[in-house]
Amino acid sequence: METLNMLNSRKAIREYSGQITDEQLHKILVAANAGPVGMGNYDDYRLTVIQDSSILSKLNGIYDAPTVIVVSAKNPSHMEYISSGAIVHNMELAAEDQGIGANYNMACISSIPEGIIPEFFKPIFAITLGQTTDKFTDRKIPMDKIKTNIIK
Ligand SMILES: Cc1cc2nc3c(=O)[nH]c(=O)nc-3n(C[C@H](O)[C@H](O)[C@H](O)COP(=O)(O)O)c2cc1C
Numbered sequence: 001m002e003t004l005n006m007l008n009s010r011k012a013i014r015e016y017s018g019q020i021t022d023e024q025l026h027k028i029l030v031a032a033n034a035g036p037v038g039m040g041n042y043d044d045y046r047l048t049v050i051q052d053s054s055i056l057s058k059l060n061g062i063y064d065a066p067t068v069i070v071v072s073a074k075n076p077s078h079m080e081y082i083s084s085g086a087i088v089h090n091m092e093l094a095a096e097d098q099g100i101g102a103n104y105n106m107a108c109i110s111s112i113p114e115g116i117i118p119e120f121f122k123p124i125f126a127i128t129l130g131q132t133t134d135k136f137t138d139r140k141i142p143m144d145k146i147k148t149n150i151i152k
Contacts, residue, residue, distance in 0.1 A: 006097060009136040013101030016130025019066040024098050025049065028069070028129070031094030035087040038079035045080070045087065046072045046118045055116060061107025065128035068108060072121035084124040091127050101132030 020028075032047055048070045050056060062068055071087050073080035088104055095102035105126040117123050 005138060006093065008138045008141050010093065010096050011139065012103040013132045013134055014063040014103055016065050016101055017133050018131035020100055020129055020131060024100055027098060028091045028094045031090040032087050035090040037083035044074045046121050048117055055113060058111060058113050059108040060111040062105060062128050065130050067129040068126055070112060070117065070123045070126045072117045072123045074121055076122050076124055081124060088125050088127050095129055096136055101130050101134060103128050
């Protein structure tokens with residue numbers, strides 16, 4: 001998909017019709033690794049891919065998604081929170097470029113069971129993923145969705 005079209009057609013998908021393939025997951029993980037993180041400290045972050053239904057069933061607010069990827073960080077502060085957003089956003093775009101349904105998710109973070117996230121890392125932000133029957137078409141985004149001052 002052409003990049004600007006894709007940005008306009010991106011949308012939260014909360015209904016999933018099946019599991020993503022390993023190949024699709026691979027592309028999403030490559031996109032996560034392509035994401036920017038503050039100071040380039042990639043080792044301060046971890047990705048945890050959850051596809052085990054017994055764990056997924058314990059997560060709040062994931063809309064029965066068959067895959068959840070959690071970004072966690074060591075001693076998170078502003079920079080780690082912002083970087084996690086960038087990582088998740090890259091994954092979201094890589095998902096939707098492949099026609100996969102995806103959505104940002106904070107709702108599940110506090111319900112992640114003990115022992116899932118690597119030791120010393122704190123879960124920050126997640127993405128829910130799954131096949132979708134929804135189509136991604138240009139949403140004609142209005143310019144004033146986010147009020148803007150232009151100072152020249
Ligand atoms: C930081 C952040 C946290 C979010 N957390 C959730 C969430 O927990 N559950 C959910 O259904 N959507 C969540 N969303 C998705 C937003 O609700 C959604 O992106 C917004 O309503 C705009 O809709 P759109 O993505 O379709 O343009 C989150 C989005 C962001 C950026």
